[in-house]
Amino acid sequence: MSEFIDVPGGRIGYEVTGDPAGPLVVLAPGMGDLRGTYRHVAPALAAAGYRVVTTDLRGHGESAAGFASYAVGDGADDLAALLRHLGGGPAVVVGHSFSGGTAPLLAAREPALVRGLALVGPFARPVSLNPVMKSLVRLVLSTPALWGVYYKSLFKGPRPDDFPAHLAAVKANMRERGRMAAARAMGLDTKPELAGVLPKVTVPALIVMGTKDPDFPDPRAEAETVAAELGGPAEVVMVEGAGHYPHQEFPAETTDALLRFLRQVAPVGDGMSA
Template sequence: MNVSYVERDGGRIAYEVHGQGPPVLLAHGMGENRGSFRHLVPLLVAAGHRVASVDVRGHGDSSAGWSSYAPAEVGADLLAVVRALGGGPATLVGSSSSAAAVVFAAADAPALVSGIVQVGPFVEQPKLNPFLRVALAAVLRSPRLFGMFHRTLFPCDRPADDAAYRKAMVATLREPGRMAAMRGVAAPVDPHWTTRARDVRQPVLVLMGAKDPDFPDPGAAARAARRQFATAEARMVADSGHYPHADRPAQTAADLVEFLAVTGRA
């Protein structure tokens, strides 16, 4: 494992690079780390891409204790990694909470971003009843409970190494400042990514697991995300939950490689 770092105001961002070719940055969701993409990275490398998997601020090997975990700040971190790789332009792939970050990055620095992919994006803040609000508050304070919740986001299949990955993920979340970072990511923010979506002029792909349990109707959620942009495409990953890059890496890679052929011409 060859980890690199880029310094930012308030800490440093860790990332790992594999392969050669047009650059692709992968940014994970709340509570996870760059290992979320462990099964996707080799497929993109084999397809001829230079792939940087990033630990977003507060997660993995990146610093904890940031003053803000807003998606605009995470987007700026991703742009800093693009610059460290040589200035791009790069395609940015954001999963779950990071799906918001890639929108800010594309809108703020179009010369550095050739396209974006949103994996499981939230167009609206989920509406929770009192019981679920209490449950969420507990999950955001307990690494063990988050690990149990994380397991539910794989309603179809889990990777063969899922238990080992989750054990390591939970161990990282027990480090000082990690659960505070999760709460920072989960906090409502203004501006919301949807306010910047129309500023994105690069190609956009929305990927959604067809059985993502985070959404009552994943197909409707994907279409709602697509409609936020001037031009975008939405695709469903069959028999997949919230992390299609983990439970259906081959199908996800095929969709991404097809899209990357478009961003390479953009």
Template sequence: MGATQFLERPGGRLAYEVRGQGPLVICSPGLGDLRSTFDDLVEPLVAAGFTVAITDLRGHGESSAHWPSYTETDVASDLLGLAETLDAGPAVLLGNSYSAAAAVIAAANEPSLVAGLVLTGPFVRDQPASLVSAFGRWLITRRWIGRRVWNGYWARLFGPQKPADLARRRRLLAANLAEPGRFDAVRAMLRSGHHTADQALPDVTCPTLVVMGDADPDFSNPENEARYAAERIGGPAEVLIVRGAGHYPHAECPDCVAATAVRFLQTLCFNSPTTP
């Protein structure tokens, strides 16, 4: 991977790295996760002729730990700020979960900076909560036990097709979230809703690819959720359902997601590269 760089933002600094040369794709993970979630997706995108920037969320990974707020709109602003800093033309925003919602808001707010969206496991609207899920969410947001609950819950978000190095990823994530202030970001993001992203969907006019694992435990019906997002988006949208994948299809089945993402990216109307 490339060397870690930092982008100064109001309230903190974002860690990111860049590889490749060509049209810009910015990858951003879900809450309570690290930018390394995209490790297996970067190489196919770079090989296809794209510049790929992967960033840690505010409060996560190598980004600074203490920020004044952690809303999806804040993350959208961070993604747009990185796109402007890299100055490689309109970017494709590839966001997972919480970052998928932020990418939607970014595309709606600044369409001139966003050429397209790839949304994996997107949380773009509030989900009905059962008593069990509501209690689990409450536990995760508790200071005294939340981090341990999240570490266990995170591993269960993967479907049957788990990455071979899942145990290593889990150890790295647990160590990062144990650093002072980091789990505060997770707690804050979990407490915020997705109303802004839901309202922004019709204002997105760029092409969008929605990627959903059919075994995603965060949704009662993952396929319906993917189609809801695609149908509400104002621009052209398509859906990829990854069989046997959970909430992180880009990490669980990177070859499948990369093949569809590369084809999608090359159809966008902005100096699309040709596959070598």
């Protein structure tokens, strides 16, 4: 069942499943996606005894559109507000793609709220966009149809059987007023706020990357660079054959990696549930 919190400029939609007394795990999707991107992962985490929260990004899903800003720092603020609303954590935060930048920024700004990070295909460092790349980003994020074509292209492994329904939901959501503009603002964000952030993050971290992720010239090198720059212990798991969405392409392998990590940093029954 959807729930909502008010944040400056709008509201954020989220859903809670699993054991109310279990350790808190928050799953944040990437730009241009819905919280349903975790539909094959969240039930397994809940079944393992965790209190699982899936959230929509501002401007996406059931969250409001029309915010004044959609920068990576705004996403970190939204996650902080959500965690405080849920009892203050500490939580393990799972961030994919764009949220792979908001999650470490949150951990650096609000260390008391975070006990671990799992970053899936993360844009965890500042990015550079030359004029050609900016034009391409604007084009891809100009219409739901073009975004849908690009979204599909990021899958290099098998698409789940329910992928057509999920993609249709993504495109339908993007047709709502203000949502393409929100995604476009995120896509054009070069994330300067992430400069120097990773060394400040001292909680344990897991980086999950598809070996064929087309968003990075060398996915393994990117994952290992992020791990090396983090200020705490970090593990890299490469999902063979996956593109940018290993949690959809290879949900069993991704879930196994997440559960192994969770049992280390937030074991069920350790008395630190939110």
